[in-house]
Amino acid sequence: MTETPSPHVIDADTLSGGLKPIRQVILSLGSNLGDREANLQGAVDALRDTPDVVVVDVSPVYETEPVGGPDESGPYLNIVLLADTTLSVDTLLDRAHAVEQAFGRERSVPGAPRTLDVDLITYGKKTIESEELTVPHPRAHERAFVLAPWLDIEPDAVLPGVGPVADLLAKVGTDGVKRVDELTIELQ
Numbered sequence: 001m002t003e004t005p006s007p008h009v010i011d012a013d014t015l016s017g018g019l020k021p022i023r024q025v026i027l028s029l030g031s032n033l034g035d036r037e038a039n040l041q042g043a044v045d046a047l048r049d050t051p052d053v054v055v056v057d058v059s060p061v062y063e064t065e066p067v068g069g070p071d072e073s074g075p076y077l078n079i080v081l082l083a084d085t086t087l088s089v090d091t092l093l094d095r096a097h098a099v100e101q102a103f104g105r106e107r108s109v110p111g112a113p114r115t116l117d118v119d120l121i122t123y124g125k126k127t128i129e130s131e132e133l134t135v136p137h138p139r140a141h142e143r144a145f146v147l148a149p150w151l152d153i154e155p156d157a158v159l160p161g162v163g164p165v166a167d168l169l170a171k172v173g174t175d176g177v178k179r180v181d182e183l184t185i186e187l188q
């Protein structure tokens with residue numbers, strides 16, 4: 001005789017499947033090739049349409065001098081997104097890479113001009129070190145193009161394990177980053 005499982009028994013898988021933690025994440029988006037504004041808007045739309053990702057806020061747009069990369073690199077447009085997600089960090093990174101590829105990103109030399117770059121800055125308060133991923137992003141604390149737009153949407157933000165974003169930006173300064181109020185990325 002086959003046993004029918006009792007509807008009252010909840011096993012560990014059912015429980016963990018039903019209770020995935022919600023993480024608040026910060027993503028940094030940059031573009032310095034092609035129609036930079038359209039690339040950022042398209043990326044925000046694609047991330048917003050991702051199941052289990054809710055984009056909560058989008059920063060103002062900044063035009064920023066390229067940090068590193070070849071001499072011919074042009075200025076970037078940068079924004080920061082605040083999102084809630086139940087995706088694992090690996091799935092979120094895969095999704096970020098898929099969105100980069102959808103916008104024609106080619107991986108060549110580090111820092112090369114790109115139609116779209118999506119970096120994972122924070123994943124809740126977690127610190128993660130693996131072959132594919134370091135979170136918080138290891139260079140976020142020294143990048144005004146991340147810190148300035150982040151501070152605009154979250155004045156009390158803290159980079160986990162490092163310190164308040166306001167203090168980090170005060171240290172780094174805002175040379176080379178300029179808020180462009182004529183450009184906005186919509187959260188439709």
Ligand SMILES: Nc1ncnc2c1ncn2[C@@H]1O[C@H](COP(=O)(O)OP(=O)(O)OP(=O)(O)O)[C@@H](O)[C@H]1O
Pocket residue numbers: 107109110111112117118119120121131132133134135136137138139
């Ligand atoms: N926090 C992170 N966010 C995004 N990618 C990361 C992160 N940590 C590690 N990586 C890894 O870095 C690799 C290279 O990423 P990418 O080509 O976007 O670098 P980059 O944008 O040129 O430079 P940078 O890492 O300084 O922003 C990715 O394949 C990814 O696996």
Ligand SMILES: Nc1nc2c(c(=O)[nH]1)N=C(CO)CN2
Pocket residue numbers: 029030031064065066067068069076078111117119145
């Ligand atoms: N201004 C600016 N410079 C960069 C950027 C970026 O988004 N903005 N991204 C880089 C690699 O992630 C390297 N340098």
